[in-house]
Amino acid sequence: MAKEYSVIGKSKVKVDGLEKVLGTTKFASDYSLPDMLYGRVFRSTVPHATVKKLYLEKARALDGVEAVLDYHDIPGKNRFGIIIKDEPCLVDDKIRRYGDALAVVAAKSPEILEEALALIEVDYDEIEPIFTFERALEADAPIIHGTTNIHQVKHLECGNVDEAFKKCDIIIENVYSTHRLSHMFIEPDAGIAYYDDDGLMTVVASTQNPHYDRNEVASLLGLPYNQVRVIQAATGGAFGGKLDISVQCHCALLTYHTRKPVKMVRSRSESTMVSAKRHPMTIEAKTGATRDGMLMAMEVKICSDTGAYASYGPAVITRAMVHCTGPYSIPNVRADATFVYTNNPMSGAFRGFGVPQVAVCHEGQMNALARKIGMDPVEIRIRNAHQIGSKLTTGQILENSVGFIETLEKAREKAAEVLS
Amino acid sequence: MKKRGKGVGSMWYGIGNTGLPNPAAAFVEVLGDGTANLMFGAADIGQGSGTAMAQLAAEALGITYEKVRVTWGDTRVTPDGGATSASRQTLITGNAVLKACEQAKGTLADVAAAYLGCQPEELDFSNNMVTKDGDATVTMTYHTLMAEMKTAGKMAVGAGYYNPTTTTLDPEDMSGIPYEVYSYATTICEVEVDTETGEVDVLKVVSAHDVGQTINQSMVEGQIEGGVVMGQGFVLMEEIEVSDKDGSIKNPIFSKYIIPSNLDVPEIYPILVESEGGPGPFGAKGVGEPALIPIIPAIVAAIEDALDVRFTKLPIFPKDIVAAVKEKETDADNGVLN
Amino acid sequence: MNKISISLNLNGEDRVIDVFPNRRVVDLLREDFKLTSVKEGCSEGECGACTVIFNGDAVTTCCMLAGQADQSTIITLEGLAKNGELDVLQQCFLDEGAVQCGYCTPGMILTAKALLMKNSSPTEEEIKVGMSGNLCRCTGYEKIHAAVKNAVEIYKQKLEQGGESIG
Numbered sequence: 002m003a004k005e006y007s008v009i010g011k012s013k014v015k016v017d018g019l020e021k022v023l024g025t026t027k028f029a030s031d032y033s034l035p036d037m038l039y040g041r042v043f044r045s046t047v048p049h050a051t052v053k054k055l056y057l058e059k060a061r062a063l064d065g066v067e068a069v070l071d072y073h074d075i076p077g078k079n080r081f082g083i084i085i086k087d088e089p090c091l092v093d094d095k096i097r098r099y100g101d102a103l104a105v106v107a108a109k110s111p112e113i114l115e116e117a118l119a120l121i122e123v124d125y126d127e128i129e130p131i132f133t134f135e136r137a138l139e140a141d142a143p144i145i146h147g148t149t150n151i152h153q154v155k156h157l158e159c160g161n162v163d164e165a166f167k168k169c170d171i172i173i174e175n176v177y178s179t180h181r182l183s184h185m186f187i188e189p190d191a192g193i194a195y196y197d198d199d200g201l202m203t204v205v206a207s208t209q210n211p212h213y214d215r216n217e218v219a220s221l222l223g224l225p226y227n228q229v230r231v232i233q234a235a236t237g238g239a240f241g242g243k244l245d246i247s248v249q250c251h252c253a254l255l256t257y258h259t260r261k262p263v264k265m266v267r268s269r270s271e272s273t274m275v276s277a278k279r280h281p282m283t284i285e286a287k288t289g290a291t292r293d294g295m296l297m298a299m300e301v302k303i304c305s306d307t308g309a310y311a312s313y314g315p316a317v318i319t320r321a322m323v324h325c326t327g328p329y330s331i332p333n334v335r336a337d338a339t340f341v342y343t344n345n346p347m348s349g350a351f352r353g354f355g356v357p358q359v360a361v362c363h364e365g366q367m368n369a370l371a372r373k374i375g376m377d378p379v380e381i382r383i384r385n386a387h388q389i390g391s392k393l394t395t396g397q398i399l400e401n402s403v404g405f406i407e408t409l410e411k412a413r414e415k416a417a418e419v420l421s
Numbered sequence: 422m423k424k425r426g427k428g429v430g431s432m433w434y435g436i437g438n439t440g441l442p443n444p445a446a447a448f449v450e451v452l453g454d455g456t457a458n459l460m461f462g463a464a465d466i467g468q469g470s471g472t473a474m475a476q477l478a479a480e481a482l483g484i485t486y487e488k489v490r491v492t493w494g495d496t497r498v499t500p501d502g503g504a505t506s507a508s509r510q511t512l513i514t515g516n517a518v519l520k521a522c523e524q525a526k527g528t529l530a531d532v533a534a535a536y537l538g539c540q541p542e543e544l545d546f547s548n549n550m551v552t553k554d555g556d557a558t559v560t561m562t563y564h565t566l567m568a569e570m571k572t573a574g575k576m577a578v579g580a581g582y583y584n585p586t587t588t589t590l591d592p593e594d595m596s597g598i599p600y601e602v603y604s605y606a607t608t609i610c611e612v613e614v615d616t617e618t619g620e621v622d623v624l625k626v627v628s629a630h631d632v633g634q635t636i637n638q639s640m641v642e643g644q645i646e647g648g649v650v651m652g653q654g655f656v657l658m659e660e661i662e663v664s665d666k667d668g669s670i671k672n673p674i675f676s677k678y679i680i681p682s683n684l685d686v687p688e689i690y691p692i693l694v695e696s697e698g699g700p701g702p703f704g705a706k707g708v709g710e711p712a713l714i715p716i717i718p719a720i721v722a723a724i725e726d727a728l729d730v731r732f733t734k735l736p737i738f739p740k741d742i743v744a745a746v747k748e749k750e751t752d753a754d755n756g757v758l759n
Numbered sequence: 760m761n762k763i764s765i766s767l768n769l770n771g772e773d774r775v776i777d778v779f780p781n782r783r784v785v786d787l788l789r790e791d792f793k794l795t796s797v798k799e800g801c802s803e804g805e806c807g808a809c810t811v812i813f814n815g816d817a818v819t820t821c822c823m824l825a826g827q828a829d830q831s832t833i834i835t836l837e838g839l840a841k842n843g844e845l846d847v848l849q850q851c852f853l854d855e856g857a858v859q860c861g862y863c864t865p866g867m868i869l870t871a872k873a874l875l876m877k878n879s880s881p882t883e884e885e886i887k888v889g890m891s892g893n894l895c896r897c898t899g900y901e902k903i904h905a906a907v908k909n910a911v912e913i914y915k916q917k918l919e920q921g922g923e924s925i926g
Contacts, residue, residue: 007547008480009703012639014853015472015492017465021861022849024796024836028862031795038807048651048668099669130432132665157595177733181661183673185680187808187896188862189799195486201497208494209464210504215496233494237798237862239466240651244506269801273673278661316507318589319439323599327601328433346661350506352648353710357655357717363734364430364718372709378429378722379607387433396596402699402706404631405605409431411692412629416609419626419690420427468898469861639856639902645897647859675805675894683900684891 022029027356029191029207029234034260034262038107039114045096047343053124060120063111067259071104077223081246085311088252098309100274107255107263130344139342145342152307152340157321159394166300169289173369176360188237189272194252195262201231209243215364218253229414241350242276277349284362294381303338312349313391321355327363329385334394366380379413422616428722430715431607435511435600436707436738437585444584444594446519449575455487455563462502463514464494470510471642474518481522483546508707515702520581602699602704605631608715612723616746619739629692633699633706645691648712652683656720765829770838785809796836796865807893810866817873836865848910855906859897866893871907875887
């Protein structure tokens with residue numbers, strides 16, 4: 002360490018720690034306000050359909066129900082999404098996944114709310130659902146968004162891959178696949194909306210991105226950004242799963258119409274069902290090296306299902322592509338990725354944005370290569386490791402702060418000490 | 422039979438959004454009694470960004486940690502911090518905090534320099550004191566400094582924002598500068614595989630992370646430990662099952678989607694590596710996502726080492742282990758090794 | 760359904776309340792008594808976030824009905840700090856960095872407390888097994904274990920000095 006710091010590097014007690022051990026920290030579901038209503042979403046039980054008719058009258062007539070809203074009740078824009086605005090707050094054109102939001106209800110008690118939701122009925126005109134990557138790309142497959150089921154295609158290339166493979170002593174080829182995963186943060190999504198004393202639409206929510214939420218709520222309600230206030234409640238874990246809009250817009254819409262505070266707390270199943278999931282991936286990889294373990298060329302093909310909505314899909318595909326070689330200098334690389342829309346649960350941000358998936362591949366390749374040439378797995382990594390001055394596949398030169406080799410050496414040293 | 426194996430996994434991780442502008446901002450005010458209010462958008466989701474920012478501000482202003490009060494994630498009060506994602510807040514909001522503090526400190530330094538009879542750049546701010554470099558006798562307390570500020574009618578306020586240096590990636594070949602800086606990590610682990618039941622016991626994990634500069638050691642260790650255990654779940658326990666009838670999730674609850682409990686936890690040895698010269702605050706990078714990544718391939722490699730079988734498909738559940746062991750036995754001379 | 764009257768000792772105070780017998784104890788505590796440290800995470804007794812100390816045992820309250828709480832003694836996290844002074848476990852969780860998002864923390868601390876009330880010097884294995892019903896997604900449990908182990912040591916020292924007991 003160059004300088005002796007007085008605070009940096011020290012294990013200071015967390016600024017919010019005391020309230021958390023006292024149990025006084027307020028999470029979104031802990032808020033309660035006078036005249037507060039309880040809100041919940043009526044969701045589709047089919048994955049792909051148009052709505053023929055939504056029967057809201059009985060629910061609206063129930064005593065204690067203060068609002069039953071569908072997309073007609075949205076004063077502003079009925080689309081949100083962090084990168085591509087393709088997800089409706091309440092379905093208007095068609096249902097694209099099991100659990101799409103069709104209506105929202107606010108009632109005076111959780112019991113009345115439950116009763117009201119049971120009174121809502123819907124007639125669907127079902128469309129063939131698409132559940133596989135392959136089917137999404139077939140010519141006769143129904144289209145989920147716009148004019149194609151291809152969400153994004155990316156191509157990365159540097160050097161001369163085909164020539165380089167010809168000169169390699171060893172080529173390793175494998176197909177890797179990784180699965181769909183859920184964040185399972187312990188706190189299910191929750192939030193409360195209300196008009197504050199200044200008449201400001203206020204949403205307190207469990208979220209990773211309050212300023213983005215503010216913009217989406219404002220856009221939904223047709224309000225200027227500074228007429229909406231979003232406050233991040235203490236957030237009970239997230240891991241990427243609370244980056245998308247959850248209850249913020251639904252709560253705000255109900256408050257907008259009732260003028261009363263509305264709280265929404267998702268059940269565990271609802272939370273898991275509709276929050277984004279980790280992208281499952283199939284990754285084909287071909288790695289070429291010299292006999293002494295120097296990486297010469299790599300070719301990668303990534304296929305993934307981003308589900309019904311884009312969410313963070315565009316961020317995942319781009320990051321996966323840039324990181325697909327692993328932290329190694331490989332002069333000749335070609336990578337292609339295709340992400341498709343399907344009627345499966347939405348894939349999005351989850352701790353690592355596609356890098357855990359490609360790490361299964363690049364490390365699988367490195368370990369296979371090390372075994373094939375009989376080289377120590379740490380040694381082969383050191384031989385190819387990024388260091389200051391390394392050129393990435395994107396052409397970027399690393400100029401500072403590259404401690405990779407030190408992580409390899411320190412880990413090896415400690416492992417020799419503590420592993421059997 | 423129980424078989425042991427070891428495996429290595431490494432990773433790199435670009436900090437911040439890929440090839441996109443993604444700024445964050447902060448406001449600071451040093452108050453009359455030498456405490457400070459610090460405001461920024463960055464949502465703390467338990468990882469501790471609020472604490473890290475308080476530490477950065479305390480170091481930058483030269484006041485003790487306890488004197489900094491932070492407010493975050495309130496759009497009426499705090500400026501935009503962008504998403505708490507991409508392991509970006511320490512680098513980006515961290516630099517914004519330093520910029521805001523430097524601005525406030527500029528005013529403080531002018532007043533202190535006039536009082537102490539030296540140049541502003543000669544001053545060292547530390548532990549609630551302002552001292553001339555190399556001369557401990559030329560010194561004043563923050564308390565005195567703030568009284569001087571009041572007399573002079575000056576205020577110690579600052580606002581700053583930071584946007585990491587990246588470029589848009591070329592749509593043809595993705596060339597460009599996707600990230601300003603990268604974190605690196607290597608994990609080595611040891612597992613014990615029961616070839617009959619297919620159970621995999623992760624015994625010990627060494628995980629070394631290049632974090633640039635540690636801001637809060639305990640919090641970084643906490644990220645690494647949490648990441649290791651989440652990674653175990655990734656490889657060995659967790660999978661969302663989707664119905665091919667209606668696209669619904671068949672296991673959305675904890676009794677059907679099993680995450681690691683404390684009984685699954687191995688011995689974990691976090692190692693913090695510091696690498697100099699990075700663009701982050703005091704050289705810090707990010708660790709939130711890197712913490713999860715290298716354990717995943719390391720566990721896969723350790724199982725492969727234990728069984729001498731390749732695994733290219735995740736998850737690896739006990740049934741997959743049992744099937745792989747069986748296949749290896751029945752196909753001994755033409756194994757699945759490559 | 761008619762409401763029933765139930766009496767219980769809650770954080771050291773005797774309380775009486777009229778509730779529907781099928782009201783879940785988690786709702787009784789959170790909604791009726793405003794003890795919001797009791798968290799709900801799964802509603803099926805799997806995650807442990809809603810744990811309280813119920814007649815001396817750590818129990819999840821999401822699957823327990825109000826009728827069962829009649830004549831019981833319940834301690835929630837609100838009842839742990841005495842006269843503004845943190846319980847040893849609370850202090851150890853804080854000092855050890857055992858808290859990240861904090862949502863599992865109340866259940867974790869109370870499970871540990873119940874464990875230590877029964878067994879003041881548990882082994883490492885007993886701590887692990889005793890706390891295995893509480894899920895945490897952030898910490899990897901390491902610092903939670905460290906916090907509980909530290910608390911055991913501190914309680915031991917206090918006892919040796921003839922100080923207060925754990926309960």
